[in-house]
Amino acid sequence: MRALIINLPKQWKTIVVSLLLVIGLILAGGYYFKTSNYLIPAEDLLTQALNQAFEAQSYRYTMVSQLYIDGKNQTWSDVTGEKADPHDLHLRGTMVNTPIELYQVGDTSYNKDPFTNRWYTVKGYDLTRQEILMMEVNPLANFNFKEVIEVNNIGKEKVQDKNCWVLECTADLENQLLEVLWQDFRFQFWVDREDHLLRKGQLTARSKTNPESLLTITTEFKDYNQPIQFEVPQV
Numbered sequence: 198m199r200a201l202i203i204n205l206p207k208q209w210k211t212i213v214v215s216l217l218l219v220i221g222l223i224l225a226g227g228y229y230f231k232t233s234n235y236l237i238p239a240e241d242l243l244t245q246a247l248n249q250a251f252e253a254q255s256y257r258y259t260m261v262s263q264l265y266i267d268g269k270n271q272t273w274s275d276v277t278g279e280k281a282d283p284h285d286l287h288l289r290g291t292m293v294n295t296p297i298e299l300y301q302v303g304d305t306s307y308n309k310d311p312f313t314n315r316w317y318t319v320k321g322y323d324l325t326r327q328e329i330l331m332m333e334v335n336p337l338a339n340f341n342f343k344e345v346i347e348v349n350n351i352g353k354e355k356v357q358d359k360n361c362w363v364l365e366c367t368a369d370l371e372n373q374l375l376e377v378l379w380q381d382f383r384f385q386f387w388v389d390r391e392d393h394l395l396r397k398g399q400l401t402a403r404s405k406t407n408p409e410s411l412l413t414i415t416t417e418f419k420d421y422n423q424p425i426q427f428e429v430p431q432v
Contacts, residue, residue, distance in 0.1 A: 246395040265411040281425040343369040361387040
């Protein structure tokens with residue numbers, strides 16, 4: 198059986214070789230784009246995601262905190278928040294099965310009475326500094342670490358239709374309020390594979406007084422550095 202030999206003009210050979218080189222470069226570039234994030238160590242990826250979140254001037258978030266006690270799940274809080282800047286915010290949802298809604302704008306707080314639905318305002322009072330609301334008004338406080346001990350990349354998942362790396366982390370937490378009652382903190386983070394923004398974070402911990410009791414706090418973030426304006430209630 199004879200091999201088929203095609204004799205091409207010299208200029209055509211040059212064109213074919215050039216096309217093959219271009220195709221090879223495109224394939225190599227696509228492969229690098231898909232795998233380049235693997236080249237980033239998990240700890241560096243987490244540091245970048247957290248730094249961007251802490252430096253963001255505004256963002257929206259949802260947060261659910263749950264307690265697992267005596268074999269039953271109890272929801273402590275389920276809230277939606279939006280921060281127009283590092284201080285001013287609007288928060289609404291439920292805490293201990295009680296509806297809440299509040300605004301903090303400058304040094305003025307607006308709080309809705311869940312029983313009368315009336316709004317109350319107080320000047321010179323900062324709701325964002327109240328310990329009972331610390332997790333809800335400042336969700337990133339749950340991921341403020343003294344020291345990161347270990348970080349591992351454990352897979353990929355979608356969050357808010359974003360392709361994310363899933364990182365598993367053990368760390369010493371800076372939040373003294375949580376450390377009083379809880380121990381054995383574990384964290385998971387969902388980091389956007391494209392821009393390395395933090396899309397979701399989850400904290401789990403075990404009670405110091407009852408090892409069978411667990412705390413889980415799950416927060417999702419979006420609209421980083423987008424303009425957010427409030428329409429505060431007329432009081």
